[in-house]
Amino acid sequence: MSLALVRAARRPPGTERPPPGSPRARTVWLLDLDNTLHDALPSIMPRINRAMTDYVMRTVGLDEVAASALRVQYWRRYGATLLGMVRHHGVDPHAFLRETHPFPDLHRLVRRDVRLAHLLRRLPGRKIVVTNAPAAYAGGVIAALGIGPLLDGMIAIEQMHSAGVLHPKPSRPMLAKLLARLRLPASRCVLVEDTVENLRAARHCGVRTVLVSGIAWGGRPAWQRPRRGQRGIDVHVRSVVQLARTPLAGRTHAH
Numbered sequence: 001m002s003l004a005l006v007r008a009a010r011r012p013p014g015t016e017r018p019p020p021g022s023p024r025a026r027t028v029w030l031l032d033l034d035n036t037l038h039d040a041l042p043s044i045m046p047r048i049n050r051a052m053t054d055y056v057m058r059t060v061g062l063d064e065v066a067a068s069a070l071r072v073q074y075w076r077r078y079g080a081t082l083l084g085m086v087r088h089h090g091v092d093p094h095a096f097l098r099e100t101h102p103f104p105d106l107h108r109l110v111r112r113d114v115r116l117a118h119l120l121r122r123l124p125g126r127k128i129v130v131t132n133a134p135a136a137y138a139g140g141v142i143a144a145l146g147i148g149p150l151l152d153g154m155i156a157i158e159q160m161h162s163a164g165v166l167h168p169k170p171s172r173p174m175l176a177k178l179l180a181r182l183r184l185p186a187s188r189c190v191l192v193e194d195t196v197e198n199l200r201a202a203r204h205c206g207v208r209t210v211l212v213s214g215i216a217w218g219g220r221p222a223w224q225r226p227r228r229g230q231r232g233i234d235v236h237v238r239s240v241v242q243l244a245r246t247p248l249a250g251r252t253h254a255h
């Protein structure tokens with residue numbers, strides 16, 4: 001599904017947007033995609049990692065072990081392997097994103113969870129997916145999850161740029177710019193994420209934060225695992241489907 005399709009998707013009857021100024025209109029949920037709205041660990045992440053390692057091997061001329069280590073090094077240092085490849089090896093970011101997300105069969109790999117659609121339907125406020133993934137892949141995941149009509153928009157990595165340079169999460173200037181472009185005061189927004197660094201950056205910008213830890217806990221290396229009481233986290237849930245029960249969702253949710 002393309003960005004345009006996601007934006008044009010109509011809400012189902014009975015879930016129309018509340019009038020401006022009503023309490024339900026206040027919150028804007030900025031929803032991460034991978035390992036927040038769905039579990040990308042079993043089959044999607046291994047394929048992305050494999051494709052990225054292959055790309056690094058071809059581009060930099062390394063063997064598999066060295067290429068994999070460099071991929072992880074850039075991921076840790078910049079928050080995304082892509083940024084290291086652009087900065088140090090001059091790769092075309094669009095070619096990199098295209099070649100490292102080879103998913104003609106996404107609909108078979110993404111598991112649809114009816115509880116997610118139910119959550120999005122009853123969660124008061126606007127919902128915008130904000131992901132460091134490329135738009136073609138993210139649109140495909142959203143379509144496979146069957147939640148396109150329940151979203152108000154999607155911001156993919158291609159839209160996180162300044163002066164022609166990509167600045168994905170956790171870039172604070174990017175987030176501030178994004179909120180200005182969407183005409184959203186930070187105090188109305190809530191970022192829902194599995195990556196602590198991204199939450200911390202958002203909290204610094206005045207955005208409230210929800211850590212979704214259930215998927216990431218098992219899949220991330222120890223240095224990236226969320227811990228209780230970490231700075232920058234307002235609310236901690238195991239699964240995104242618990243979001244409507246948090247204080248940030250207010251008291252207006254239906255049953």
Ligand SMILES: [Mg+2]
Pocket residue numbers: 032033034035036193194195
């Ligand atoms: Mg994520």
